[in-house]
Amino acid sequence: MKIVVSVENAAAVGEVAEYNPTFIELRLDRMEGDLLDQVRAIREKTVIPLIATLRSRDEGGRFVGDADLWARIVGPIARYVDIVDVEARYRDHAPFIKSQGVQILASLHTNEMPTPPELGRIEEMLRSYGDIPKIVVHPKSRDDLFDLIAFTHRAQKPVCTSIMGAEFRYARAILPLLGSEFVYCHAGTPTAEGQYHIREMRQLADLLK
Numbered sequence: 001m002k003i004v005v006s007v008e009n010a011a012a013v014g015e016v017a018e019y020n021p022t023f024i025e026l027r028l029d030r031m032e033g034d035l036l037d038q039v040r041a042i043r044e045k046t047v048i049p050l051i052a053t054l055r056s057r058d059e060g061g062r063f064v065g066d067a068d069l070w071a072r073i074v075g076p077i078a079r080y081v082d083i084v085d086v087e088a089r090y091r092d093h094a095p096f097i098k099s100q101g102v103q104i105l106a107s108l109h110t111n112e113m114p115t116p117p118e119l120g121r122i123e124e125m126l127r128s129y130g131d132i133p134k135i136v137v138h139p140k141s142r143d144d145l146f147d148l149i150a151f152t153h154r155a156q157k158p159v160c161t162s163i164m165g166a167e168f169r170y171a172r173a174i175l176p177l178l179g180s181e182f183v184y185c186h187a188g189t190p191t192a193e194g195q196y197h198i199r200e201m202r203q204l205a206d207l208l209k
């Protein structure tokens with residue numbers, strides 16, 4: 001199970017690295033100060049692969065600028081990380097980001113629950129500009145959850161799927177068992193409702209083997 005620990009404070013990276021996650025996600029939209037300086041310092045502090053995410057407010061984050069501002073912020077940072085999370089709304093800048101030698105995590109987060117055909121169309125759209133599609137949805141029923149699990153199982157790999165909200169948070173531990181590439185956790189400060197601590201997720205993963 002590949003575990004991503006999301007952080008919003010550069011000072012926490014040392015402690016997070018002690019848990020040895022597969023990736024550390026830097027939530028640039030939740031960080032204060034000079035982002036480039038902080039990412040450079042984090043790169044020097046750890047060899048754990050890094051994901052840079054500048055999450056729009058529309059998709060659950062705090063960034064409210066346009067796509068060009070997004071690129072001006074993320075572009076110089078890209079060379080210091082391994083993966084950049086690029087929401088569909090910023091996809092025009094994906095080739096430039098890719099040229100920095102990183103993988104593109106093409107993401108879409110919706111508070112809705114797409115139908116199975118819609119999930120397929122979203123996946124196709126995300127794959128048109130990214131290396132790994134990431135689809136985060138809000139299931140409203142067990143049927144919705146079954147649809148997401150079936151989609152994850154059947155989808156071309158790699159694919160990353162996850163859920164919003166607390167009602168079906170257990171799905172965070174199930175989706176990687178059905179083929180989702182990553183599971184997002186925290187190591188003290190959740191960056192989204194329903195996230196498990198990395199310690200808890202490792203226990204779940206061990207018990208579900």
Ligand SMILES: O=C1C[C@@](O)(C(=O)O)C[C@@H](O)[C@@H]1O
Binds near residue numbers: 192
């Ligand atoms: O897209 C995701 C998933 C996430 O929102 C979650 O629900 O764990 C956490 C975010 O930091 C990350 O960028």
